[in-house]
Amino acid sequence: MRFLRTIAAAAACLLSAAAASAETLYFSAIPDEDATALTARFSKIADYLSGKLGVDVRFVPVKSYPAAVTAFTNDQVQLAWFGGLTSVQARLRNPGARSIAQGREDTDFVAYLIANTATGLQPSADFPMNAxxxxxxxxxxxxxxxxLMPEYHVRKATGGAPEAFFSTVGFSGDxxxxxxxxxxxAYQLGFLNYAVYDKAAADKAPEIETARVIWKTPPFPDYNWVIRGDADKRFGEGFTQKVQDALVGMTDPDLLASFPREAFIPATNEEYAPIEQTAKELGLLE
Structure with a gap:
């Protein structure tokens, strides 16, 4: 009888392991550029992760930053490449969720303030009050x-809200x-991710001819990978560590260029405390 119970227990364990391995890991990313470009970028990452993790991995595109957070909260995706603010929003809504990896560059990220050349504004180390x-x-x-961080620094430099300093304030979406x-x-100035501008410059995009960088923010922590707190329960003990190891162990230059990043390093929730504090000050957290 004891032998039969042992066999039954072993079979249950095998079935449980098989069910875990049959699970699909879905991941997404904030849509910080065109959807077509995002899908091309992250389909290669899905293949890489699938090979490293031993489970089917699929990329799920979303239409907006809030949609990325919602997909994570609703368990439509279990892993996501978020910006600093969206990572904080996602973790606050999902207790147990963890930031596990960031680009080496993401510890000291900056935003560029660009201006149409017709404005006559020139590059400066100080915030351009003549704007x-x-x-x-x-x-x-x-x-x-x-x-988030651009508005924080506009307020710090001008002593008021962006709407009090600029004639018109809009949101482009990406x-x-x-x-x-x-x-x-269409707008005289704009704030954007420095890596997007630098890539456009390296690709000799025509927009660079009429949009120049005139200022950059002080550095701040930004993009990071976040995984749900129930990942180990779903995919097996130690799965979160396996995902972190796979991301940090990514060395293929073509894959890293998809982000673009030189390498990934471990991340922790605590590193994004400055983002959470700034978001609270600006009323951007629920």
């Missing part, structure tokens, strides 16, 4: 580098669109 009365677009409303809007003259 008063001009039009400005941020990126997405919950973008760390496209809105960094690539901010670059296009400023280059076309």
């Amino acid at each position: 008063k009365g001009m039009s400005l677009t941020f990126g997405a409303k919950t973008s760390t580098s496209g809105r 960094h690539s669109q901010t670059l296009r809007l400023v280059a076309s003259g």
Whole structure:
């Protein structure tokens, strides 16, 4: 009888392991550029993670920054590449969720303030107070580098809200669109992720000819990978560590260029406390 119970227990364990391995890990990313580009970028990451983790991994595109947080909260995705603010929002809504990896560059991220060349504004180490009365677009409303930290520094430099300093304040939705809007003259200035601008410059994108960097923010922590707190229960003990190891162990230059990052390093929730504090000060957290 004891032998039969042992066999039954072993079979149950095997079935449990098989069920875990049959699970699909879904992940998403904040849509900080065009959806087509995002899908191309992250489909390769899905293949890489699937090979390292031994489970089916699929990328799920979303239409907006809030949609990325909602997908994570509703368990439509179990892993996500968030910006600093969206990572905080997602973790606050999902107790137990963890920031597990960040780009080496994400510990000291910056945002660029770009200006249409017709404004005559020149690059400066100080915030351009002579931009008063001009039009400005941020990126997405919950973008760390496209809105949160830029607004914080605008308030710090001008002593008031952006709407009190600029003639018009808009939200483009993503960094690539901010670059296009400023280059076309639809807005005179815009804040965006420095990496998006630098890549456009390296690719010799035509927008660079009429949109120049005139200022950059002080550094702040930004993008990071966040995993749900129930990942080990669903995929097996130690799965969260396996995901972190896979991300930190990513060395293929082509895969890293998808972000773009030189490498990934471990991350912790505590590193994003400054983002949480700034978001609370600006009323961007529920």
